[in-house]
Amino acid sequence: MKRLIWSAFLGAVFTLLLTGCGGGNNTTMTASPGNTVIQTGDAVNDQIAKFELTISSITLTGVSPTATTGNLLSRPSEVEFTHQAGTFEPLTLANVPQGTYNGATVTVSNPTVVVINGATPAKVTATLSSTTVNVAFANITVGTSPQFINFDLDLAGSVILNGPPITAATVNPKFNVTSTTAPSAGNEGNEDHEDGELEDVHGAVKNISAPNFTVTTKSTDITLATDANTQFKDGITQLSDLKVGDIVAVDGITKSDGTKLATKVERESGQNGEEAEGLISALDNPLTKITIVHQVDSSNMTATTLDIGVNSSTVYSVRTDKLNISSSVFDATHIGKGQRIEADAGSNTTTPVMASKVKLREQALVGTVAASPAPTSSGFTLNINASSAFGSLTGVTSVPVTIANGATLKTTPTAGTTIRVRGLVFFNGGAYSMIAVRGDDNP
Numbered sequence: 001m002k003r004l005i006w007s008a009f010l011g012a013v014f015t016l017l018l019t020g021c022g023g024g025n026n027t028t029m030t031a032s033p034g035n036t037v038i039q040t041g042d043a044v045n046d047q048i049a050k051f052e053l054t055i056s057s058i059t060l061t062g063v064s065p066t067a068t069t070g071n072l073l074s075r076p077s078e079v080e081f082t083h084q085a086g087t088f089e090p091l092t093l094a095n096v097p098q099g100t101y102n103g104a105t106v107t108v109s110n111p112t113v114v115v116i117n118g119a120t121p122a123k124v125t126a127t128l129s130s131t132t133v134n135v136a137f138a139n140i141t142v143g144t145s146p147q148f149i150n151f152d153l154d155l156a157g158s159v160i161l162n163g164p165p166i167t168a169a170t171v172n173p174k175f176n177v178t179s180t181t182a183p184s185a186g187n188e189g190n191e192d193h194e195d196g197e198l199e200d201v202h203g204a205v206k207n208i209s210a211p212n213f214t215v216t217t218k219s220t221d222i223t224l225a226t227d228a229n230t231q232f233k234d235g236i237t238q239l240s241d242l243k244v245g246d247i248v249a250v251d252g253i254t255k256s257d258g259t260k261l262a263t264k265v266e267r268e269s270g271q272n273g274e275e276a277e278g279l280i281s282a283l284d285n286p287l288t289k290i291t292i293v294h295q296v297d298s299s300n301m302t303a304t305t306l307d308i309g310v311n312s313s314t315v316y317s318v319r320t321d322k323l324n325i326s327s328s329v330f331d332a333t334h335i336g337k338g339q340r341i342e343a344d345a346g347s348n349t350t351t352p353v354m355a356s357k358v359k360l361r362e363q364a365l366v367g368t369v370a371a372s373p374a375p376t377s378s379g380f381t382l383n384i385n386a387s388s389a390f391g392s393l394t395g396v397t398s399v400p401v402t403i404a405n406g407a408t409l410k411t412t413p414t415a416g417t418t419i420r421v422r423g424l425v426f427f428n429g430g431a432y433s434m435i436a437v438r439g440d441d442n443p
Contacts, residue, residue: 045155045156045158045159045161046365046366046385046388046389046390046391047115047116047161047166047387047388047389048082048113048114048115048155048159048161048389049082049114049115049116049121049279049293049295049389050080050082050112050113050114050293050294050295051080051081051082051111051112051113051114051155051159052078052079052080052081052110052111052112052295053078053079053081053108053109053110053111053112053171053173054076054077054078054079054108054109054110055073055076055077055079055091055106055107055108056073056076056077056107056108056109057071057073057105057106057107058071058072058073058092058104058105058106058107058151059071059072059104059105060072060096060101060103060104061101061102061103061104061105062097062099062100062101063099063100063101063102063139064099064100065097065099067097067099068105069096069097069101072092072094072096073091073092073094073219074092074220075219077091077092077218077219077220078110078218079091079218079219080295081153081155082155082295083277083295083340083363085363085364085420085422086364086420086421086422086438086440087199087362087422087438088150088152088194089201090198090201090217090219090220090222091151091219091220092219092220093220093221093222096142097142098142098143098144099141099142100139100140100141100142101139101140101141101142102136102137102138102139102140103134103135103136103137104134104135104137104151104175104177105132105133105134105135106132106133106135106151106173106175107131107132107133108128108131108133108173109128109131111126111127111128111169111171112126113126113159113161113169113171114293114294114295114304115161115163115166115169115389116281116389116392116393117163117164117165117166117392118165118392119281119337119392119393120281121281121293121304121305122165122166122304123304124161124162124166124167124168124169125167125168125169126168126169126170126171127168127169127170127171128171128172129170129171129172130172133173133174133175135151135175135177137176137177137178140177140179145181145182146181146182146196146254146256146257146258147179147180147181147182148179148180148181148182148194148195148196149177149178149179150177150178150179150180150194151175151176151177152175152176152177152178153173153174153175154174154175154176157174158171158172158173158174159171159172160172164387178194180194180195180196181195182195182196182254182255182256182257182258183195183196183253183254183255183256184256192408195254196253196254197252197253197254198222198224198250198251198252198253198254198260198262199251200249200250200251200319200361201215201217201222201249201250201251201252202217202247202248202249202250202268202275203215203216203217203218203222203247203248203250204216204245204246204247204248205242205243205244205245205246205248206221206244207244208239208242208243208244210226210239210240211225211226211227211239212224212225212226213226213239213242213262215248215250222260223259223260224250224252224260224261224262225259225260225261225262226239226261226262226265227261229263230261230262230263230264230265231263231264231265232264232265232266233264233265233266233267234266234267234268234357235267236265236267239265241267242265242267246267247267247268247275248265248266248267248268249265249266249268249319250262250264250265250266251263251264252264268342268344274344274345274353275342275343275344275345276292276306276308276342276343276345276353276355277295277340277341277342277343277361278292278293278294278295278306278340278341279292279293279295279338279339279340279363279389279393280292280335280336280337280338280339280340280341280393281293281305281337281393282305282337283335283336283337287310287332287335288309288310288311289307289308289309289310289352290307290308290309290310290335290341290343290355290358291305291306291307291308292305292306292308292341292343293305294306306352306353307351307352307353308343308345308352308353308354308355308358309352309353309354309355310332310354310355310358311354313356314332314354314355314356314357314358315356315357315358316330316331316332316335316357316358316359316360317330317357317358317359317360318330318359318360318424319342319359319360319361319362320424328424328426328428328433328435329426329428330360330426334426334427334428335358335427336394336427336432337393337394338389338390338393338394338425338432339360339363339425339427340360340361340362340363340425341358341359341360341361342357342358342359342361343355343357343358343359344356344357344358344359360424360425360426361424362422362423362424362437363422363423363424363425364420364421364422365382365384365390365399365420365421365422365425365434366385366388366418366419366420366421367382367383367384367385367398367399367418367419368382368383368416368417368418368419369381369382369383369413369414369415369416369417369418369419370382370383370398370415371415371416374415375413375414375415377403378402378403379400379401379402379403380400380401380413381398381399381400381401382398382399382400382401382419382421382434383397383398384396384397384398384399394432396432399425399432399433399434400433400434401413401421401423401433401434401435401436402433402434402435402436403436403439404423404435404436404437406437407423407436407437407438407439408437408438408439409438409439409440410438410439410440410441411439411440411441413439417441418441419439419440419441420439420440420441421434421436421438421439422436422437422438422439423435423436423437423438424437
């Protein structure tokens with residue numbers, strides 16, 4: 001089985017999900033009552049198409065007691081940050097001693113930086129300032145309730161690019177750390193990505209014990225329950241249709257006791273299948289091949305780009321997640337550079353990999369809210385930096401943004417302000433547009 005991930009946006013965050021315990025052992029474990037989740041995320045540098053670090057250790061420094069935890073990670077993990085822009089993803093589930101913490105030490109290595117020079121993806125020489133990153137933060141108290149500790153990478157402040165053309169980068173990781181608690185009973189299902197919502201968690205099915213199943217991601221194992229309301233998609237209708245080794249994408253919620261409930265399960269590919277996500281950097285005409293920027297995979301590929309084959313049998317769809325979209329189109333004639341896609345290839349071994357399914361995926365864009373047309377509660381125009389990865393690939397300098405019903409906006413779009421929006425980017429007749437599901441002023 002090989003899992004490949006490519007994505008189209010520039011910034012990522014990791015989150016540790018941690019839960020307090022009374023003892024002093026620090027063992028990584030699957031979600032259960034009292035566990036803490038550690039997550040990651042990203043603030044964007046819009047010139048970077050891929051930024052990856054190997055994280056081999058995270059420890060927390062205590063105020064009370066004045067002690068340092070052991071390594072909270074069960075194994076080193078390659079974390080690609082740019083695809084996480086505007087959201088958080090679980091990095092590990094850990095058992096953390098009760099107490100108050102005000103610092104962390106993160107051990108990192110092997111930085112990878114890919115930029116767009118002109119319209120061409122280029123891997124540049126990346127030099128790491130130090131393998132040890134010390135992070136100070138406001139006191140976080142870990143008790144008996146399920147909790148999330150979010151490590152938000154400031155990508156713009158972490159990478160200095162040398163150019164143009166960009167040929168080298170200096171990497172000095174900077175993280176902002178915050179904490180949230182799991183929702184209380186009765187409020188389950190109303191959480192966001194920083195406090196318990198699981199959105200598009202990818203991995204291989206490790207085991208199945210109805211009504212539960214366990215998914216192995218690149219960094220940890222996550223056990224999820226299913227119930228009568230769990231939706232099964234893409235060729236499966238019930239939990240018993242899954243097999244160990246299947247590649248799945250899971251949406252879910254965190255219950256008040258810290259356990260995870262799957263709300264939607266999609267089988268991306270069967271055993272030995274391939275799956276890829278990424279930023280489109282080239283298309284041929286007529287369309288038979290899509291080239292994407294390589295970001296993440298399970299087999300330690302080092303290629304900067306990857307070719308994905310398509311044909312008349314390839315099925316195109318939109319992975320809407322929470323968005324209710326019916327009017328916008330994504331197919332072989334409505335696809336453009338800069339879009340983030342997912343390609344599912346089944347178990348074929350052809351070169352280029354032949355996609356049986358291509359799905360449009362969420363991505364993040366950063367820009368300035370235009371004064372004209374005047375921004376409203378339903379949308380605005382986002383002015384894009386021409387030298388950004390998206391601007392370099394597409395040649396556009398502005399994108400009209402429609403705010404989806406139920407979108408989470410942490411800032412009001414105001415003319416002249418810089419904003420990061422996350423959603424689906426569509427391409428029609430040479431023009432781009434976005435339907436946004438999230439927005440904030442922390443690009």
